[in-house]
Amino acid sequence: MTHRIIVVGKPALSFAKSGIEEYLRRLKRHGKFTLETLKDGPAEVVSQRLLDASKGTFRIILDERGKKPTTRQLADQMTQWIERPDIKEISYLIGPSNGHLPATRDAADYVLSLSNLVLQHELATLFLAEQLYRVATIHAGTPYHRD
Structure with a gap:
């Protein structure tokens, strides 16, 4: 299965970019995980870009109004x-x-919230990448996650 993180805007914060790259590197041994960036713009245009x-x-749309599962529930x-x-690819959409x-x-099949807070x-993207890695290690039975 392919997992695509689709985000509006490229990472500019060096620490976030470094963390995202680190978790994507770790995820390589658990499947195909990619990061795709889309250009920002007017809301309607960006919405259509995400849908296209x-x-x-x-x-899976990330939004603070979404479901708030525990990591184990998400796994x-x-x-x-x-x-x-019927599911060959999962796209995680992080908006503007x-x-x-x-x-x-x-248009979402699932709306996921990583926090009650609004996140930049x-x-x-960094939080999602870490949670995807955590879920992958739960599936693999490796000791990264502790309940």
């Missing part, structure tokens, strides 16, 4: 998605500074 980039994939949910034969438009959220897109 994720067309035909299982869309269990990911297992269910991975086992579904003003957040996702309602139409973008409505680079930090959201």
